Amino acid sequence: MRIFGLNRRIVRALLGSQYAHMLEYRAEIALWALSGVLPFIMLSLWSGSDARSQLGLDGVALDRYFLSAFLVRQFSVVWMVYAFEEDALLGRLSPYLLQPLHPLWRYVASHLGEQLTRLPFAAGIAGVFFLIQPQAFWIPSLGGFLLAWLATWMAFAIAFLLQSLIASLCFWSEKATALERLLFLPFLFFSGLLAPLTAFPPAVQDWVRWTPFPYLIDFPARVLSGDPVNLAAGFGAQLAWVVLLLPLVLLLWRAGVRRYSAMGA
Amino acid sequence: MITVERLSKTYRVADKQPGLAGTLRHFLRRRQRDVSAVRDVSFAIAPGEMVGFLGANGAGKTTTLKMLCGLIYPSSGQVLVAGHQPQRRHPDFLRRITLVMGQKQQLIWDLPPMDSLRVNAAVYGIPDRVASRRIAELSDLLELGEELTRPVRKLSLGQRMKAELLAALLHEPELLFLDEPTLGLDVNAQLRVRQFLAEYNRRTGATVLLTSHYMADITALCPRVLLIHQGQLFHDGPLDRLTSRLAPERHVRLELEEPAPAEAFSGLGRLDSLENCEVNLRVDPASLTRVLAQILERFEVRDLEVNDPPIDQLIGELFRQGSL
Structure with missing residues (x-):
């Protein structure tokens, strides 16, 4: 059975080739993993600040939150807009459109291949963190780990769909990366990468919870670090965003391909 | 196999005059005009035919080719390819065609062609054993050997084009759309690609529509020629009749x-x-x-x-x- 042209054999072949492809860029990916240490910088800032008490997380919990934020970010990072823009502009999209497989699957496979390549580097950085902060060391329970893994995957799915929505605008604007920057700013502040959501005033928190951003880092990071969190509300919101974004992406994609075709492919 | 009736394609393009005044005018009040790339083109191609598509740059041949394979929506007219409307890109239609563009590639640049071939085999649902047999046959015809396990970026232009052809033909399409497949190749490589296409057509009975700037490709492969000029079909018939018409x-x-x-x-x-x-x-x-x-x-x-x-x-x- 095929879902949007995909079956198990294609998944295996795509993942295998994309993992091999990403391994070719392992040095670059190691640098990308290293460049994702923003949560550790924020941790050192918050640790030395009197405002720490307002976060509702004590010393060790704060360490674990930011390490979790780092790990969640490593495995939910999406660069769809950049890859897609390049493919559309260079005409690499045309052969993909002529194969009986939805082109978006290739990008999903590239991301998963990249995540697998990142794994040892992210684990190494986490190891170094524990060497520096041994008191923060913890091993989540199997159930906790699986829930965190699922929440991170859902975060990746939301981020991927959000970027696919913007990437589809490439069919109209050709420079969707500029639009992606508009998304990056609220992501940076409201996702939980710079500070846990509890750092914001309650009114802002209430408002932000209606956006997809806290479910990209804050929620999965709290699940991983073992913070008390409303799992049903978190997963429910993640699922709602996926269900909302998926048809939007497919509709915009179809309209975009029609326009791409109208403009000369 | 292919029926085209009064096919037309019009693009809307923005006009911009040079200089600051032109730039400001372009920014504030963009002037657009319609450019007719293909006008009222009609022809039919029978199964197994090898047809050459001739025309200068911008004559409309690539636009027509892209409409036939479903990459471009026609502005008006009817196209039926292998019983399908190409622009719908029905999976059954996509399994029956292939498009090779001399200037574009589908192989993954940093990996050996074999990795891309494995992906294609999976995408087109070709069983492993069948895929291995076809790869062996096609690589034999194309004189490809260890190149299949060398990263694409390390291959010469000729080797890369042959690997692209292999990837494009792995699913044994009935219809080949070839846009400048010998572009930039040296004389020997051109000859080998030509021989391969003739042999592939003979073995599989595939229909081939080929555009090329090299007349040698057309004269060697295509008994029938379509000449498109300024978006209109100027000639449809044997090459020698075109010669007597032009001279x-x-x-x-x-x-x-x-x-x-x-x-x-x-x-x-x-x-x-x-x-x-x-x-x-x-x-x-x-x-x-x-x-x-x-x-x-x-x-x-x-x-x-x-x-x-x-x-x-x-x-x-x-x-x-x-x-x-």
């Missing part, structure tokens, strides 16, 4: 034993040049036999040649003139 006269070259004055050639056609003993005439094909008999009667002839002007020269001239 209704034959070239006669004479080498005489003794020089003769220009007046001696009156009534023998149009005198192109006369230099000592060498004479070039253009003669109406209908009176060629009579003219040759008269020449042999009037002059002592050391050598005589009758030629059609080279087709690429004729088409080149046509494109340069920009009108028919």
